[in-house]
Structures are given as C-alpha cells and as structure tokens.
Amino acid sequence: MTKLPDLSRLTEAAEEEISRGLLACQWALARNGKLIGTQTLGPVQPETRFWIASATKPMVASAIWILMDEHGLELDHPVAEYLPEFAENGKGRVTLEQVMVMTAGFPNASMAPADGGDPERRRKRMASWTLEWDPGTRYVYHGASAHWVLAELIERVSQRPFCDFIEQRITAPLGLPRALGIPRAEQTDVAQMSEAADPQTRSEFDYATKIEIGEPGGGAIMTAPDLAHFYQGLLNNPAQQWEPSVLADGTGHIRCRLLEESLQMPANRTTGVVVGAGFGSAWGDSESAFGWTGVGGQIAFGDPTSGISFAFLQMGDHDPTRAFMRGARLSRRALRLAL
Numbered sequence: 054m055t056k057l058p059d060l061s062r063l064t065e066a067a068e069e070e071i072s073r074g075l076l077a078c079q080w081a082l083a084r085n086g087k088l089i090g091t092q093t094l095g096p097v098q099p100e101t102r103f104w105i106a107s108a109t110k111p112m113v114a115s116a117i118w119i120l121m122d123e124h125g126l127e128l129d130h131p132v133a134e135y136l137p138e139f140a141e142n143g144k145g146r147v148t149l150e151q152v153m154v155m156t157a158g159f160p161n162a163s164m165a166p167a168d169g170g171d172p173e174r175r176r177k178r179m180a181s182w183t184l185e186w187d188p189g190t191r192y193v194y195h196g197a198s199a200h201w202v203l204a205e206l207i208e209r210v211s212q213r214p215f216c217d218f219i220e221q222r223i224t225a226p227l228g229l230p231r232a233l234g235i236p237r238a239e240q241t242d243v244a245q246m247s248e249a250a251d252p253q254t255r256s257e258f259d260y261a262t263k264i265e266i267g268e269p270g271g272g273a274i275m276t277a278p279d280l281a282h283f284y285q286g287l288l289n290n291p292a293q294q295w296e297p298s299v300l301a302d303g304t305g306h307i308r309c310r311l312l313e314e315s316l317q318m319p320a321n322r323t324t325g326v327v328v329g330a331g332f333g334s335a336w337g338d339s340e341s342a343f344g345w346t347g348v349g350g351q352i353a354f355g356d357p358t359s360g361i362s363f364a365f366l367q368m369g370d371h372d373p374t375r376a377f378m379r380g381a382r383l384s385r386r387a388l389r390l391a392l
Contacts, residue, residue, distance in 0.1 A: 058082075058390040060090040066386055067092055070379055076251070076369025077244055079103060081277035082387055083285050084361045091278050095368075096249035102274040103366035104245045104260055105232075106347025109273035112232065112283065113200050114153060114325030115295070116207050116219050118303045122296035124210050128153070128324065135206055138180040147188045152202050153324040154309040155195045158188040162198040166259070169201060170266035172208065179205065192311035192320040194332070200270035216267040226292035229279045234267035243274050244368045251369060271347065277364040284344065284355035284362030304328075304343050305357070335381035336363075338388045350376030352384055363387040 060082070067078055077095025081088060093099045120126050126135065128150035133140035139147075144159070151157040162182040168174040179202060207215040216234030224232055240246050245260050263272040275283075287304055290297065302324065309322040313332040321331025326344055330337035333346050336354045344354025350373075353364040365383045370376045 058089070060390070062386050063090065063383065063390070064092055066383055067094055070367075071095060074369070075367060075379070077101075077249055078365065078367040079277040080363070080365045080383060080387075081281040082361060082363050082390070083278070083281040084359075086282075086285050086289055086291055088278050088281065093277075097244050097247065097368075098242075100276065101242055101244050101247070102276055103351070103368065104243060104264065104349075105271075105273050105275050105280060105351045105353070105366060106349055107196070107271045108280065108345050108347040108351045108353050108364075109233070109269065109271050110200055111287075111325045111345050111353075112219060112223055112273060113203050113207070113215075113269045115287065115303065116215070116223055117149075117153065117203055118295050118299045118325065119222055120207065120210050122299050126206070126210065132202060132206070136176070136179075136202070136209060138176055139202070141180040142183045144182065144184060147184075149206075150308060150324065151188045152195075152199045154192070154320070154322040155199055156189050156192050156309055156311065157195065157199060157202075158184040158186045158191070159198050160193040160195040161185065164197060164201050166262045166266055166268070169204075169268060172205075175201065175205060192309055192313055192322070192332075194313065195270075197268065197270040204269040215269065219267075222294060223286075224283070226294050227282060227286040229275075229282060232273040232275050232279075233269070234272075235264050235274060237261050237265055240264055240274070244366075249368075251371075254371065275364075275366075277366050280353045280364035280366070281362045284353055284364070287343075288355045288357060288360060288362060304355070305341070307331075335377065335384040336388060338385055342388065346377065346380065348373065350380040352380040354384065356388065359388070361387065361390070 077097045079093045081091040133145045168178045204215040220231040309320045318332045328343045329340040336342040341358045342356040355362040
C-alpha cells in the first residue's frame with residue numbers, strides 16, 4: 054500500500070495565508086487518479102467553485118489535441134486553411150502551432166464579450182485583427198486572443214458549440230462537471246460572485262459574462278479537486294480521450310523556448326502548457342511538471358515524474374505579484390511531498 058504523504062505543511066501554509074488576510078482559498082492534491090488531500094478555507098464551502106482565470110487555457114488546448122487526431126488538424130498548416138476569413142489583414146501565414154504557443158503576433162487583439170459569445174460577430178472580429186509583428190519571431194503572452202481562435206476552430210471543425218464540445222469530450226469523460234459556458238442563474242456558488250467576495254472587485258470585474266460565454270482564455274469555473282483531477286486526466290488518460298502520442302506531445306514537447314521579453318524567462322511552451330521553469334510557472338522544482346497559472350494566483354499542474362497533480366485557487370488579494378507568490382509557495386510544498 055502506498056504511504057500517504059504528510060499534508061501538514063500544506064495545510065499550515067494555507068492557514069497562514071488566511072491569517073494574513075486572504076479571503077478564501079482551496080487546494081487539492083491527487084495521484085493515481087485519486088484525491089489524496091484537499092482543504093477549503095474562508096467563508097466558502099468545499100463545493101464552492103472558483104473562477105480559474107487563465108488556468109482555463111490548457112482545457113481548451115486539449116480539445117484541439119482531440120481534433121488533431123480525429124479531424125487531421127495540422128500544427129504547421131495555416132489557421133486560414135480551416136478558417137478562411139482569418140486570412141484577412143495579412144494573417145494568412147499564421148500557423149496553428151504559432152497560435153497555440155503564442156508566437157502568432159496578435160497578443161493585443163480584442164474581443165468584446167458580446168462578439169465572442171456570438172459566432173458570426175466573433176468571426177468578423179477575428180477577421181479584422183491585424184498583426185503586430187512577423188509570426189513566429191517573438192513570444193508574447195496572448196491573454197485572450199489566441200484562445201478565441203482555438204474556440205472558433207473547435208466549433209467549426211466539430212460542428213458543436215465549443216463549450217459543449219469541451220464538456221462532452223473533456224470534462225464529462227473524466228467524471229467532472231461542465232466548466233465553461235455556465236448560465237448566470239447557475240453561478241451563485243462561484244466564490245468570486247458570492248457574498249464572501251470583495252463587493253468592489255465584484256462590481257468592477259464582469260465575472261458573470263466571462264463565465265456565461267465561456268471565455269476560452271479565462272472563463273472556466275471549477276473546484277480545486279476537479280481541476281486537480283483534470284490534470285490527472287492529462288497524466289493518465291484514463292478515458293483514452295487523447296491519442297497517446299498527441300497527448301505526450303501536448304504535455305511534454307517544448308516547441309517554443311523564446312524569451313518572454315518583460316521577465317526574460319524562456320516560454321517553455323508546448324501546444325497547451327508550460328513545462329518546468331518557464332514563463333508564468335510556479336512549479337520550477339520539477340523539470341517535467343506542466344501546467345498553467347491564472348490572474349489572482351490560480352495555479353494547477355501535473356508532474357509526470359511523481360504522478361501528482363495539484364491545484365490552488367484563491368480569492369481576495371488584489372496584488373498580482375503577492376497572489377502569484379502565494380500560489381508558488383503552495384505549489385513548491387506540494388511538489389516536495391512527492392520528491
């Protein structure tokens with residue numbers, strides 16, 4: 054029988070952050086497809102879902118991995134081969150790989166929520182985007198734009214709304230609830246929308262619309278245990294959703310090592326995640342761990358070496374650096390349990 058790790062240092066670290074003023078947090082640690090520890094602190098419940106921000110992105114990318122196998126999407130082919138209108142304004146040479154590793158050249162391209170939620174308006178808006186540099190020559194974080202392209206690809210190729218496709222092919226086979234495209238009436242248990250949240254932040258930031266339209270770059274809601282289980286899915290592929298070689302490539306093959314210019318850190322990007330000590334990572338103690346972070350300090354990763362996955366979700370700190378460092382501390386403690 055595998056000995057369960059001592060989780061006391063994790064629990065103590067989370068409790069210390071609450072004592073310092075963090076409103077609420079939730080963490081979860083899993084291995085071999087099973088939850089081995091979780092904790093919820095603050096005025097929320099264990100079943101409370103958190104807005105996971107950009108930690109949404111690997112889920113959307115993993116849907117593209119399915120379409121690569123089932124519908125022949127090719128990474129080195131232009132996006133315009135699948136979305137002809139995308140070629141406008143010089144974007145015809147942008148490849149699917151460049152979009153997925155964020156070297157596509159349109160990081161600041163905007164998409165209003167009303168446009169993103171309407172397929173026809175979404176396509177027109179993407180067609181109007183222009184390039185900011187030659188694709189493939191720079192890595193700059195595409196906070197929302199790249200994943201709107203991926204969402205449109207999912208919808209066009211699968212002939213299903215992208216939020217539905219992700220539920221049917223990603224979350225449901227893993228035994229997880231729907232995470233994207235949640236009606237407003239079903240958002241009452243979301244931490245950032247609850248009475249426990251900071252009223253000023255809640256009024257200034259339109260969480261409800263992001264969650265309702267299922268913004269592909271940052272609109273999912275999950276509990277920490279569910280997010281940790283998603284990464285167990287990527288580590289173990291229990292429902293055989295992904296063709297093994299495509300999954301291995303997506304979680305381990307670094308395709309972009311260009312420097313992120315503001316932090317001077319390598320991107321270390323695959324087609325869906327950051328591996329090891331790359332830009333935005335908080336799991337640098339493991340060279341093989343892969344995952345993604347989100348604004349507000351949301352963090353999730355899986356580690357092939359140890360088999361663990363970890364998610365840490367938080368609410369109530371408006372300082373992005375402090376929130377990130379908090380998540381990094383918890384992530385390092387989780388990794389050390391398995392080393």
